[in-house]
Amino acid sequence: MGAQEAKYHGVPVLAVPIAFDQHRNAARMVRQKVAISLSWNTVTADQIVDALYILVNDTSYSERVRRTSAVLQDQKESPADRAVWWVEYVIRHGGAPHLQYPGQRLHFLQYICADVLLFLAVCTYLVYRLAKCILLYFVNLCFGKVKPQKTKIN
The missing domain is CATH 1.20.5 (Single alpha-helices involved in coiled-coils or other helix-helix interfaces)
Structure with a gap:
C-alpha cells in the first residue's frame, strides 16, 4: 500500500523504504507521527515485531492517521460522481477543445x-x-x- 492510500484509509504505516521516493515519504510520515520507519539494511524480525506492537497498541498513531483520513475523505462529491460530471461535460461541449493542450498541434x-x-x-x-x-x-x-x-x- 502506498503512503497516500494508507493515509486515505486511516492505517498507520510500518515503512521499510528501499529506493526512489520511499525514503522521503517515510521520513515525512515519521515526522507527521503516522508511521514508524525501519532501515532496509539493518532490519531484524524483532524490530518488525516491536514496531508493529507499537503501531497497534499506541493509539496516538491511529488517532493522527484517522484525522488525516477524515481530511482526505471530506469532499463535496465522490470521485466517481466527479468523473461522471467531467465525462458529461466533455460530451456536452463537443470534446471540450478549450481544455485541450495547444502544444499537441505544434510541429x-x-x-x-x-x-x-x-x-x-x-x-x-x-x-x-x-x-x-x-x-x-x-x-x-x-x-x-x-x-x-x-x-x-x-
Missing part, C-alpha cells in the same frame, strides 16, 4: 523550441571558442611562446 521542432535551443547552442559554442582563444593567448604569453615581433632595420 515537433516548434514543440521542443528548436530555434531557442539552436541559439543557445551557438552562443555556448562561441563563448567556449572565445574563452579558449583568450586562455591560450595568456598561457602562451606567460610561458614565452609568443615571440615579440622583430623589426628589420636597414
Whole structure:
C-alpha cells in the first residue's frame, strides 16, 4: 500500500523504504507521527515485531492517521460522481477543445523550441571558442611562446 492510500484509509504505516521516493515519504510520515520507519539494511524480525506492537497498541498513531483520513475523505462529491460530471461535460461541449493542450498541434521542432535551443547552442559554442582563444593567448604569453615581433632595420 502506498503512503497516500494508507493515509486515505486511516492505517498507520510500518515503512521499510528501499529506493526512489520511499525514503522521503517515510521520513515525512515519521515526522507527521503516522508511521514508524525501519532501515532496509539493518532490519531484524524483532524490530518488525516491536514496531508493529507499537503501531497497534499506541493509539496516538491511529488517532493522527484517522484525522488525516477524515481530511482526505471530506469532499463535496465522490470521485466517481466527479468523473461522471467531467465525462458529461466533455460530451456536452463537443470534446471540450478549450481544455485541450495547444502544444499537441505544434510541429515537433516548434514543440521542443528548436530555434531557442539552436541559439543557445551557438552562443555556448562561441563563448567556449572565445574563452579558449583568450586562455591560450595568456598561457602562451606567460610561458614565452609568443615571440615579440622583430623589426628589420636597414
